[in-house]
Amino acid sequence: MNKIILGRYIPGASFVHRLDPRSKLILSFFFIVVIFFANNVQSYLLLGVFTLFCVYLSKISLAFFIKGVRPLIWLILFTVVLQIFFTRGGQVYWQFGPFSVTHFGLVNGGFVFCRFVLIIFMSTLLTLTTAPLEIASALEALMLPLKKFKVPVYEISLMISIALRFVPTLMDETEKIMNAQRSRGVNFGEGSLIKQLKAVVPLLIPLFVGAFNRAEDLATAMEARGYRGGEGRTKYRVHFWKRRDTLSCVLFGLLTLLLLFLRNW
Amino acid sequence: MEKIIEIADLTFHYPQQDSELLRQVNLTIHKGEWVALIGHNGSGKSTLARLIDGLLVPTTGTLKIGGTILSDASVWQIRKKIGMVFQNPDNQFVGANVEEDVAFGLENLAIPRAQMQVRVKEALQRVNMWEFREHEPARLSGGQKQRVALAGVIAMRPEIIILDEATSMLDPEGRKDVIKIIQELSQAGFTIISITHDINEASLAQRVVVLNDGQILQAATPQTVFARGEKLLAVGLDVPFSEKLKVALSRQGLHVPAGYLTEEGMIDWLCQSISKT
Known part of the structure; x- marks a missing residue:
């Protein structure tokens, strides 16, 4: 991993x-x-x-x-x-x-x-x-002219930064689910290709469910902290x-x- | 005392559900008060918190925050007065690192950057996380993440802080740190609503509100509420360790004081009883 x-x-x-x-x-x-x-x-x-x-x-x-x-x-x-x-x-x-x-x-x-x-x-x-987030914010800064063409630059950059921020979290979760499945006798990376693919299904489903729950929690937390879309926000990180x-x-x-x-x- | 939250005849159910999650809730919370909301799973505690913050819309009844009625028009103004910390430390960390996460709420309020820097530093120092300002969430413990979440709330300078089971996913050490900060915030004059399963946390509050199946069962001082002992167990709640010990001692035929004893009170009483014999 x-x-x-x-x-x-x-x-x-x-x-x-x-x-x-x-x-x-x-x-x-x-x-x-x-x-x-x-x-x-x-x-x-x-x-x-x-x-x-x-x-x-x-x-x-x-x-x-x-x-x-x-x-x-x-x-x-x-x-x-x-x-x-x-x-x-x-x-x-x-x-x-x-x-x-x-x-x-x-x-x-x-x-x-x-x-x-x-x-x-x-x-x-x-x-x-x-840092991945620096790259994301640099991308945002460079994409800013696209705002004229109604490209939702702020939203895209927020999406990228949230995705990046959750990579380690979801990797940890994958590890946990894999261990939980292993303890029930699932072998990852063994057997025929079909067998390996089948072993991935019980890994992906809980991961997806978990990701959706996280997304909902995060959305609630963001709203509670006054997030109303990218317009009219100030920036803490500047270049x-x-x-x-x-x-x-x-x-x-x-x-x-x-x-x-x-x-x- | 000035009333800060007034809840009148509040009823709530989700559109797709028939059963009401909250029924005829009436509650007034005063400025600077620390109220603990307790109740078993599904008793409506978190729903009540979300209603206060305008994250859910009540089916009937009114909510008044700082004298303003909560409505579509006033919700963003009211949200500025309320800071919320949620249960899962991972699912409320928006920023890339600690300081940016604290700044997230301020960015939403369009605070100028110079002022943001001051407020972020102040808030992080308050929760002892300033040295960690450049850490990513993956490098923090659960307790540290919750302290950052608290800093994010403090930086927004709300009047009310709602903790929705903010300590329930933490290890004992992390929980202790967070509770200590809550105590400091309470002393600093913030109005605090803590939703909790941790009875020891609830016993620190000035008032405990017991919710059972969407209704307020009791709202009184921790001493009065916890003195009910086994009746609390009946509604699916735990009682503090000192109370459990008291019940166990009285079963042994010992004469125990009637009211609720805090942990220190229990120790004192035990020491006195032992020195008497």
């Missing part, structure tokens, strides 16, 4: 931690876009070094980032293998029917692998250094754009320029 590294915030006070969540969110997206410009060894090396530098700035052990890659490793390897087998060009090392391993294929496979790992590292950096946020943006800008300079046109 505790293996989900995505969304596992590690409190700290590093440079990256103290960045405004809005700038972290924008820059992470920006990085994912920029990474598609890289197309040779030098440019990937640049991005790799830059990512490691960011990891260093966060003062979080590299092991956490590697753990973040692990759940996706099969997807990555599958994509890499596809790239290797189906990219043609350059020296042919091996061929069998439609499959062939060529020089280009291997290089491309390597690039795809790097791209995946760098994207995961960057997004893990975002989630490790930013302040600081020098380091501007600095980070400049840094990413320079990175992009350097990357455009290094890539093959």
